[in-house]
Amino acid sequence: MSTPRQDLVRAGARLRGLGLSPGASGNLSVRVADRVLITPTGSDLGDLDPDGLTVLDLEGGHLAGPRPSKEFPLHTAFYRRARDTAAVVHLHSRSATAVSCRPAWSQGSAVPPLTPYFVMRVGQTPLIPYAAPGDPGQAAAIEAMPAAFRAVLLANHGPVTSGGDLAAAVDAAIELEEVCTLLLMLSDGERRLLTAPEIAELTGRYGSDWDL
Template sequence: MSAPNTDLVRAGAKLQRLGFSPGASGNISVRDGDRVLITPTGYGMGDLDPDRLSVLDLDGTLVSGPRPSKEFPLHTAFYRRDPDAGAVVHLHSRHAAAVSCRPGWAERSAIPPLTPYFVMRVGQTPLIPYAAPGDPGQAAALEALPFSFRAALLANHGPVVAGADLDTAVDAATELEEVCALLLLLAEGERRLLSAPEIEELTTRYGSFWDIDT
């Protein structure tokens, strides 16, 4: 069984290979009991060292290691609001970042239910109002939303996605990028969205979140 630090390094390298983390952008974390391992500031996702990761408590206090990514409040906010969250991925992936610059589709999901894979692997994805990167107020706004979700778009910035483990979070971030690409490809043309019964069947089967009345 691999260790959380090596799993995190592997996941970061995969996200960079996919082109979802240009330059030194993006950050990733994994929960290990009451501690959070997260990418240090200034490191590209493909340049991580398993022995040079930042370790935080769930309140965001640095326990050991180098200074963490300035986006750490987003990660700890997800862990505090969802005890089932085991990993969090924040990216500047191109298509999701582009969609984050547009008005949201509905209050509880910036993205409509275009595909079954988006609904079952990601679920409703709210748009969080703009704030400068690292602003703890934005993380507080995400934490305080009174409905369930495992992914969000940060306005004019990009996606942040939680999962039960690193593989699940990476897969969900990948699916989110794909549905955003489809949304941009469709532009304002006519499109078919999944119906309420179709959404309900998927969320019941896969345990994802979607409020049908959105």
């Protein structure tokens, strides 16, 4: 049976192998009880060491290991706002980052309901106003948002996804990148979006979030 440390290493290698984490970008974390395992600053997600991860408390206090990614406030904000969140993935994947540089589709979601899998696996994805990487104010704003969501796009920066386990957070990151790729391919041309009844059926069946 694998450990959370091993799972985090495997997830990093998978995302790196898919080309979603260029260079030393991106960071991953998992919550274990009241502790957070997170990738250290400057990590290559394809070359993580299970014994070289950082340990934080839920307030972001550094308990053990190397210096954490400067993006750690994003992770702890997601954990504090939803107690069932067990993993967070932040990437600089190309398509999602490109969409983060565009105006939001709506107040509730940067990305429209283009595919059922986006609605099922990710759900509404607010666009968070720009702040410098690691800005704790941005994380505080995310934590305080009243709407339910599992993912956000950070303006001019990239995606953050979360899940009830690491596999769900990783799958959400991959699905968000895919729907953003489709959105860019369609550009401003004519497109069909899912209707309100179609969205309601999906969110009711899969427990995802979309304010209709």
